[in-house]
Amino acid sequence: MNIIIRGQFTVNLCMIDLCKAFDKRNHSALLLKLLDRKFPVQLMDIFTQWFDISVTCVKWGNCLSHFFKFRSGVRQGGVLSPYLFYVCIDDLLKEITREKCGCYISAVCVSIFVYADDIILVAPSVDSLQALLTLIEIRESIASKSL
Secondary structure, X not given: OEEEEHHHEEEEEEEEEOOOHHHHOEHHHHHHHHHHOOOOHHHHHHHHHHHHHOEEOOEEOOEEOOOEEOOEOOOOOOOOHHHHHHHHHHXXXXXXXXXXXXXXXXXXXXXXXXXXXXXXXXXXXXXXXXXXHHHHHHHHHHHHHOO
């Protein structure tokens, strides 16, 4: 999407839904990121136990599958899930912010808006937007290989 603003400058937007992003996050990688952020050990024990006992099943009509263990992911709709997902993608957000290839509002560079697994990229040119997309593609590729 290309928007013309005051002074005939353009703002290029790209909206991304990281589909299945909640489902693919590695529990061990998440716990390591929490440790790096000096998360309290007592809460780490609770998360470790929670991940260890998390099971689910599939319901189709009136039939339920056998229960199976979660190997990765955070529950969609869970109160903590957006925060846990944010911890997973925090490094990506910092890297995109360091690129400084977004649009400037006063003296602040704005390049990304995030809510849960929905992302809006903002850039002054198509080339800058492509650079941000490439960065996300590379980081998500690395994250999916760490499963």
